[in-house]
Amino acid sequence: MGRVAVVVAAAAVAVGALAGCGHGASTGPGSNPGGASGKPPAASTTVRTINVKVRGGKATGDTGRIAVATGTPIVLSVSSDVADEIHVHGYDRKANIPAGATASVAFAANTPGVFEVELENSKLQLLQLQVG
Numbered sequence: 087m088g089r090v091a092v093v094v095a096a097a098a099v100a101v102g103a104l105a106g107c108g109h110g111a112s113t114g115p116g117s118n119p120g121g122a123s124g125k126p127p128a129a130s131t132t133v134r135t136i137n138v139k140v141r142g143g144k145a146t147g148d149t150g151r152i153a154v155a156t157g158t159p160i161v162l163s164v165s166s167d168v169a170d171e172i173h174v175h176g177y178d179r180k181a182n183i184p185a186g187a188t189a190s191v192a193f194a195a196n197t198p199g200v201f202e203v204e205l206e207n208s209k210l211q212l213l214q215l216q217v218g
């Protein structure tokens with residue numbers, strides 16, 4: 087069992103290293119989250135709201151490992167006392183947060199895996215989104 091945990095942790099690190107924080111480097115699976123391709127939203131699917139607050143370089147709220155089922159609609163809201171940028175690795179979603187304000191990114195968690203969510207400029211990990 088311990089070995090499994092180590093392997094999972096190593097994989098998470100590897101994913102993080104590969105994904106990096108490169109802006110514009112689109113190496114994703116090429117999904118089309120735009121939603122204009124004729125797939126009606128599932129009315130019964132509950133949106134998972136994730137709220138994180140950053141003050142003085144520390145994240146509080148829905149931090150740590152957040153597990154959701156594949157396909158769950160996510161609304162991630164982050165408030166920060168300094169201007170920064172939300173970055174959802176893997177899904178490569180970003181949103182600018184003005185100082186003292188809250189910004190949100192909404193997306194469907196359609197790709198299984200563990201994805202780091204961070205404040206890009208502060209290089210502060212907010213949480214890990216575990217999809218699957």
Ligand SMILES: [Cu+2]
Binds near residue numbers: 106107204206
């Ligand atoms: Cu990043």
